[in-house]
Every structure is written in structure tokens, then in C-alpha cells.
Amino acid sequence: MPLSAAASAREILTGLHEIMAGRGSAQSKLDKVVDLIADAMESEVCSIYLLRDNKLELYATHGLRKEAVHVTRLGMGEGLVGTIAAEGRILNLAEAADHPAFAYRPETGEESFHSFAGVPIVRLESPIGVLAVQHVEPRRYEEVEIEALQTVAMVLSEMIAAARLVDGARRGRIRSSGPLRLSGLKLVSGMAKGEAVFHQPRVIVEHTVADDVEAERDRVYSAFRKMREQIDAMTKDAEFGTAGEHQEILETYKMFAYDEGWSRRINEAIDSGLTAEAAIERVQQRTRARMQDIDDPLLKDRMHDLEDLSNRLLRIVSGRFGTAAQTGLARDTVLIARNLGPAELLEYDRRRLKAVVLEEGSLTAHMTIVARAMGVPVVGRIPDIRHSVEESEQILVDGDNGSVIIRPSRALLSGFEHRLATRQKKRAEFEAVRNLPAVTLDGVPVSVMVNAGLAEDAANLDPSGADGIGLFRTEFQFLVSATLPGRERQQRLYTKVLAAAGDKPVIFRTVDIGGDKALPYLTDIRDEAENPSMGWRALRLSLDRSTLMKAQARALIEACGGKTLRVMFPMISEPWEFDEARALFEEQVAWARKGHRKLPSRIDFGAMLEVPALAEVLDQLLPKIDFLSIGTNDLTQFLFAADRGDPRLAERYDWLSPAILRFLRRVSTQAREAGVPVRVCGEMGGRPLEAMALIGIGIEQFSITPAAVGPLKAMVRSLDSGKIRIRMEQLLDRPPANMRKTLGEWARRHKVATD
Ligand code: PEP
Ligand code: MG
Numbered sequence: 001m002p003l004s005a006a007a008s009a010r011e012i013l014t015g016l017h018e019i020m021a022g023r024g025s026a027q028s029k030l031d032k033v034v035d036l037i038a039d040a041m042e043s044e045v046c047s048i049y050l051l052r053d054n055k056l057e058l059y060a061t062h063g064l065r066k067e068a069v070h071v072t073r074l075g076m077g078e079g080l081v082g083t084i085a086a087e088g089r090i091l092n093l094a095e096a097a098d099h100p101a102f103a104y105r106p107e108t109g110e111e112s113f114h115s116f117a118g119v120p121i122v123r124l125e126s127p128i129g130v131l132a133v134q135h136v137e138p139r140r141y142e143e144v145e146i147e148a149l150q151t152v153a154m155v156l157s158e159m160i161a162a163a164r165l166v167d168g169a170r171r172g173r174i175r176s177s178g179p180l181r182l183s184g185l186k187l188v189s190g191m192a193k194g195e196a197v198f199h200q201p202r203v204i205v206e207h208t209v210a211d212d213v214e215a216e217r218d219r220v221y222s223a224f225r226k227m228r229e230q231i232d233a234m235t236k237d238a239e240f241g242t243a244g245e246h247q248e249i250l251e252t253y254k255m256f257a258y259d260e261g262w263s264r265r266i267n268e269a270i271d272s273g274l275t276a277e278a279a280i281e282r283v284q285q286r287t288r289a290r291m292q293d294i295d296d297p298l299l300k301d302r303m304h305d306l307e308d309l310s311n312r313l314l315r316i317v318s319g320r321f322g323t324a325a326q327t328g329l330a331r332d333t334v335l336i337a338r339n340l341g342p343a344e345l346l347e348y349d350r351r352r353l354k355a356v357v358l359e360e361g362s363l364t365a366h367m368t369i370v371a372r373a374m375g376v377p378v379v380g381r382i383p384d385i386r387h388s389v390e391e392s393e394q395i396l397v398d399g400d401n402g403s404v405i406i407r408p409s410r411a412l413l414s415g416f417e418h419r420l421a422t423r424q425k426k427r428a429e430f431e432a433v434r435n436l437p438a439v440t441l442d443g444v445p446v447s448v449m450v451n452a453g454l455a456e457d458a459a460n461l462d463p464s465g466a467d468g469i470g471l472f473r474t475e476f477q478f479l480v481s482a483t484l485p486g487r488e489r490q491q492r493l494y495t496k497v498l499a500a501a502g503d504k505p506v507i508f509r510t511v512d513i514g515g516d517k518a519l520p521y522l523t524d525i526r527d528e529a530e531n532p533s534m535g536w537r538a539l540r541l542s543l544d545r546s547t548l549m550k551a552q553a554r555a556l557i558e559a560c561g562g563k564t565l566r567v568m569f570p571m572i573s574e575p576w577e578f579d580e581a582r583a584l585f586e587e588q589v590a591w592a593r594k595g596h597r598k599l600p601s602r603i604d605f606g607a608m609l610e611v612p613a614l615a616e617v618l619d620q621l622l623p624k625i626d627f628l629s630i631g632t633n634d635l636t637q638f639l640f641a642a643d644r645g646d647p648r649l650a651e652r653y654d655w656l657s658p659a660i661l662r663f664l665r666r667v668s669t670q671a672r673e674a675g676v677p678v679r680v681c682g683e684m685g686g687r688p689l690e691a692m693a694l695i696g697i698g699i700e701q702f703s704i705t706p707a708a709v710g711p712l713k714a715m716v717r718s719l720d721s722g723k724i725r726i727r728m729e730q731l732l733d734r735p736p737a738n739m740r741k742t743l744g745e746w747a748r749r750h751k752v753a754t755d
Pocket of ligand 1: 471473512610630631632633634635681682683
């Protein structure tokens with residue numbers, strides 16, 4: 001098989017092209033194709049298996065017994081051929097029978113052939129068949145031979161689709177047309193229905209064989225140039241930082257965009273006779289196949305970047321630009337994507353975007369944080385979603401239990417609507433209490449503020465009935481930007497937020513970058529250690545990168561000219577960190593004064609308690625601060641040594657455990673004794689039963705997710721704070737076996753609205 005040059009592959013493609021253009025039935029064409037490939041590759045056997053009725057059927061062969069054609073059929077995952085199709089992988093075996101999946105089929109007469117190489121025939125990322133070669137002599141195939149097989153498989157997929165030889169080949173997928181229920185990971189709760197819209201409309205590679213290799217080379221060359229220009233333009237958009245920092249921006253994308261190896265491989269595929277589109281797709285298929293055996297999540301992320309870039313290149317070369325956001329949404333939409341960036345999500349019309357379903361996604365991904373803030377339900381980790389649904393088909397999303405129903409039957413739809421109505425009724429009840437005061441039955445006022453981070457959040461402040469923004473996560477702006485937002489961009493956002501909040505207070509938290517909130521343009525964060533949430537993040541990073549912190553301080557000081565600036569620092573572990581952060585702000589006040597800028601009328605400095613160690617030195621910290629905010633999301637993960645983003649641990653440690661409640665009681669008592677206001681701003685405070693327990697240990701200020709304002713107020717208005725305080729004292733002195741159950745029963749008995 002001396003196929004060592006692109007020229008030989010090109011010969012095969014020319015032959016294939018002639019066969020495809022010639023007369024005859026599809027079957028006779030496939031018979032000619034296997035002869036052609038066997039001949040060109042000096043291979044004793046060449047066979048094509050196609051997917052029919054979910055079985056891989058031997059459709060044409062050169063070298064195996066002809067009686068086996070249309071007789072030998074293998075299930076997905078069965079034998080070598082079934083493994084290739086099911087896993088979308090390439091097999092290259094010197095001794096086929098040694099492979100654990102090998103399934104001997106006597107009718108084929110294949111026992112005399114030792115070596116085996118097979119590649120999937122893929123249409124729109126779904127397998128529709130397998131192309132295999134076999135040899136008597138036991139040997140592994142060379143890389144160029146495998147690549148030639150892949151090139152041929154690519155062209156075959158076009159021919160097969162055109163001839164409609166396999167089920168669903170036009171669409172490139174095999175699926176039923178009935179209702180389908182799929183389960184994934186619950187990322188953002190909520191229920192919604194709508195029509196499926198693909199975030200990235202697919203580019204279907206229609207023509208695979210090039211008429212003019214030079215012309216294809218030119219096309220890919222100019223597409224690369226355009227893509228590089230786009231990436232460079234994004235880089236130039238950076239407004240912030242010293243000269244050195246500019247170079248870090250968008251480093252990964254740039255690295256791939258200028259990667260010589262990648263463009264060389266695409267050019268080689270064009271040399272073998274493929275069109276520019278087919279060449280890009282073929283190289284991407286090869287990368288995907290190679291990545292299958294790699295477990296490293298970091299490397300997988302990088303491959304995701306490359307996949308994005310490859311799709312971008314494909315869209316440029318085929319002239320099909322834009323995501324569904326740019327085309328606009330016509331109806332209630334359930335957005336389908338492999339994965340999505342936070343900025344991409346924000347481009348969608350929020351009135352039409354009802355839910356998102358992803359093949360990937362994780363609880364702590366930036367896009368999940370943003371979707372939660374937008375109130376858009378998200379279900380992730382449904383690996384086959386893009387191949388299971390067609391554009392415009394109806395899809396029901398249940399973010400509360402992480403499932404979707406595609407093409408629902410009438411019965412399924414009405415069941416879903418019934419649950420949706422119950423949910424909405426409940427919400428309407430909460431709506432009614434949203435604007436009522438949060439005062440307990442015994443007259444204790446409770447402060448209910450909201451957590452926010454997007455410019456749009458501020459606009460929702462009033463209808464949410466909140467007392468202000470208790471935690472403005474400033475890093476959201478950084479997460480949704482392609483480049484580091486400079487001082488002016490930050491200031492514009494803060495001004496907008498303050499204006500929208502009117503008289504209500506806004507507490508800005510300085511950036512909590514790092515940990516799970518890594519930024520692509522700050523590479524030294526990206527390369528962080530194995531345990532990022534305990535790593536170089538939040539204030540630790542801000543103090544080291546004081547240019548960044550100074551710019552933020554100036555933006556906040558200027559935005560709050562003439563008003564009170566309320567600012568707090570995340571992840572403080574020791575009091576000196578607070579001192580340094582405060583000093584940095586005060587230096588910037590001096591700078592503003594010198595520049596005759598309008599200064600804030602006053603500045604309140606707060607500390608976040610998220611690191612348990614800080615609780616041991618509160619006596620030193622409390623005299624220095626104006627307020628304390630307890631970030632229970634981080635605090636509890638550190639108390640229990642349980643990663644907050646790991647779904648396997650999500651149910652394991654309870655926020656209502658005596659350990660957490662005793663810890664918080666101690667902190668709240670100490671703060672109260674020192675006369676320092678204390679607020680809980682983690683997710684815990686947004687859950688009515690948890691909030692009831694918190695009131696029981698003396699917490700009377702909350703900052704919660706906006707959707708929880710109604711439920712929290714309903715709870716507060718039905719609670720006697722004196723009674724819960726007495727009960728919590730008893731329960732924390734002698735904790736019951738199940739605190740949640742005990743508190744739930746207490747709430748029911750005392751008619752506290754905690755459901
Ligand atoms: C927390 O840790 O509880 C908190 C409010 O901060 P974040 O969720 O942004 O880490
Ligand atoms: Mg935190």
C-alpha cells in the first residue's frame with residue numbers, strides 16, 4: 001500500500017468523482033468505489049458498511065465473499081465495525097482478532113486477513129457507515145494511509161447522502177420522529193417550552209471534491225487571513241493594562257489562529273483533492289477522533305477553543321456567518337448548543353430566549369452564572385442533543401430536574417403544562433408579596449437585598465421589591481467581555497447601575513477573578529493550580545495585580561461622585577489584606593482629589609467572610625470595617641472541604657448542619673456585639689427554610705438571587721422571630737439527628753411559609 005503522497009489520494013478522489021458523476025445505480029457505484037480504493041491502496045480487502053435500521057450492513061466489498069453483501073449486519077458497538085461507528089473512532093490494528101471487540105463473521109471469509117483499518121463515514125458529526133481495508137500481512141497502517149481513508153470517507157458521505165442510501169442521511173442522523181425524553185445535568189432551574197434553535201446554524205459540507213485545487217487553496221488562505229483579522233481586532237479592543245498585558249489577551253485563540261500545523265494539515269487535505277470546506281471538516285474530524293482518548297480536562301477545553309475556531313473558519317469560507325442571535329429569534333426559543341460563552345448568551349433577545357440546552361456545560365461555568373442571573377433555565381450534559389432534535393421542533397425544558405422532552409406527545413405536553421401552571425401560580429403568589437415589607441410577625445424588620453452583576457439586573461431592582469443590591473459581582477463584566485474592561489468601561493457600568501438603583505444602596509464587590517472564574521485574556525490565572533477555588537483568586541490576585549485593582553477603585557470612586565460608595569472585598573483571610581485594599585482605595589481618593597474630580601460623599605468599606613480562618617480573628621477585623629458580608633457559597637465549601645461546583649457533593653453536606661449554623665451563630669453574635677452590621681449573601685439565604693434558621697441565629701440582613709425575594713418575604717412575614725431564636729438555641733445546644741427535618745416540621749407546625 002504505497003500511498004504516501006497527496007497525489008495518490010487525489011487520484012482516488014478523481015476516480016471517485018468520475019464514478020459519482022457517471023451513470024448506474026447507487027449499488028453499482030459503491031461496487032466500483034471499493035474496487036477503486038482497493039486497487040489504489042493495493043489492499044486485499046476494501047469494504048463499505050452503511051447504517052440501515054440501526055445496523056451496519058455490508059453494502060459493498062472488494063475481497064470479502066460477495067455472498068456476505070447485504071447479509072452481514074452488525075449492531076452499533078458490535079465488532080470492530082460497530083465500535084468504529086458507535087464511538088466515531090478510527091481503528092488501526094496489525095492483528096484484528098486480538099482486539100476485544102472483534103466479532104468473527106464466517107460468511108465473509110475474513111479469517112485470512114490479519115491487519116485491519118477502519119474509519120467512520122460521518123455526516124454532520126453523526127456516523128452513517130464505516131470504510132474498512134484489510135490485509136493478509138499483519139501490520140499497522142501508516143498515518144498517510146489512514147488520512148487517505150478519511151478523505152475518501154468524507155467524499156463517500158456526500159455520495160451516500162445524495163443517493164439517500166442510509167436512513168436520515170440527508171440530515172446526517174438516524175433518529176426516531178416520536179417523542180424523546182433526555183436527561184442531563186440541572187444547571188439553572190425553571191421550566192420553559194419553545195422551538196429548538198441551533199446557536200450555530202450548521203454549515204453542511206455539500207461539495208467535497210475540488211474542481212480546482214489552486215482555487216480551494218486561495219479560498220482557505222483568505223479565510224485564514226479573515227479569521228486572523230477578526231481575532232486581532234478583538235485583541236485590539238482591549239482598553240486596559242500595561243503594554244505587557246496586551247500581549248496576553250486572547251492568547252489561546254491567537255495561538256490556534258496562527259498555528260502553522262493546523263493550516264498545514266488543512267492545506268494537505270486540499271492537496272489530496274478536497275474542497276476548502278471538506279478539508280477543514282476533515283482535519284477537525286481527525287482532531288476529534290484523537291481527542292477521544294484524552295482525559296485531561298484542560299486539554300479538552302483547549303480543544304473546544306480549536307473546535308470553535310474551526311467552525312468560525314468553516315463559516316467564513318462558506319460565507320455563512322453569524323449565530324442565531326444575529327439572525328434574530330422569531331418565536332419562543334430553546335437554544336441548542338454544544339457549549340456557549342457568557343457573551344454569546346447575552347447577545348440573545350431576552351424576551352424570546354426561554355431556555356438553553358447544552359451538550360456540555362457545568363455548574364460553575366461562566367455562562368451558567370450569567371444564565372442564572374438572566375433567569376433562563378439551563379440543562380447541560382445532554383451529549384446527543386444536537387443530533388436528536390431538528391431546528392424548529394418543539395422542546396420542553398425542565399431545569400428543575402434536568403430533563404428535556406423533544407417532540408412531546410399531547411399527553412406529555414399537557415402533563416408539562418400542568419406542572420408549569422402550578423409553578424407559575426406559586427410564583428404569582430410570591431409576586432403578590434414582593435412589594436410588601438419584610439417584617440416578621442413580632443415586628444422585626446428584615447433587610448432583603450439582591451445579588452446582581454449584569455447591567456440589566458439593576459433595571460429589575462424595583463419590580464423585585466428589594467431594598468437594594470447587596471452584592472454586585474463586578475467580575476461578571478470581566479467574564480462577559482472578550483477583553484479586559486478598562487476603567488472607563490467599568491465606570492460606565494457602575495454609573496448605570498447606581499442610576500437604576502436610585503435611592504437604594506448598591507454594594508459593589510471588587511473583582512473575584514480566578515478560581516472557577518478564569519479569564520481567557522489573563523493567562524497567568526488560566527494556568528492556575530489544581531485547586532483553583534483555594535488558589536490565587538479574588539483579593540489575593542487583586543492585591544498582587546494592583547494595576548487592575550487601582551483601575552477598579554478609580555472607576556468606583558468616579559461613578560460614586562457625590563454619593564456613598566459601598567465597597568467590599570472578597571476572600572479576605574487575614575485583616576492585613578483588608579487594610580491593604582482599603583489603603584489602595586484611599587490612595588485613589590487622593591488621586592481623584594488631585595484631579596479635582598467629584599469625590600464620593602462617604603465610603604463604607606466591608607469585608608466578605610468566606611474563608612473560615614477570618615472568623616478566628618474577627619476581634620481584630622471588626623473594628624476596622626463598616627459591614628460584614630458572609631459568602632456562604634465559598635465559606636461552606638471550605639468548612640466542609642467540598643467543592644461547590646461538584647454535583648456529586650451537592651446534596652451531601654447540608655447548609656442546615658449544626659457545624660455551619662453554629663459557626664454562623666458565633667460570627668453573627670460577635671459582629672452584633674461589635675456593632676457591625678452583618679449580612680448573608682450566599683445562595684443559602686435565598687432558601688426560605690435556611691433563611692428561617694439564619695434569622696433564628698440573629699441574621700437579619702440578606703442579599704439573595706432576585707427570584708427568591710417573593711419566597712423569602714413570604715417566609716419572613718409568617719415567622720415569629722422570637723420563637724425561632726429560642727428554638728434555634730435549643731437545637732444548636734443539642735442538635736437533632738436531622739436538623740432539616742426538625743426545622744421543616746417546626747415551620748409546618750408554626751405555619752411558616754417555607755415551601
Ligand atoms: C459566596 O461565596 O457566597 C458569594 C456570595 O460569592 P460568589 O458566589 O460570587 O463566590
Ligand atoms: Mg464567594
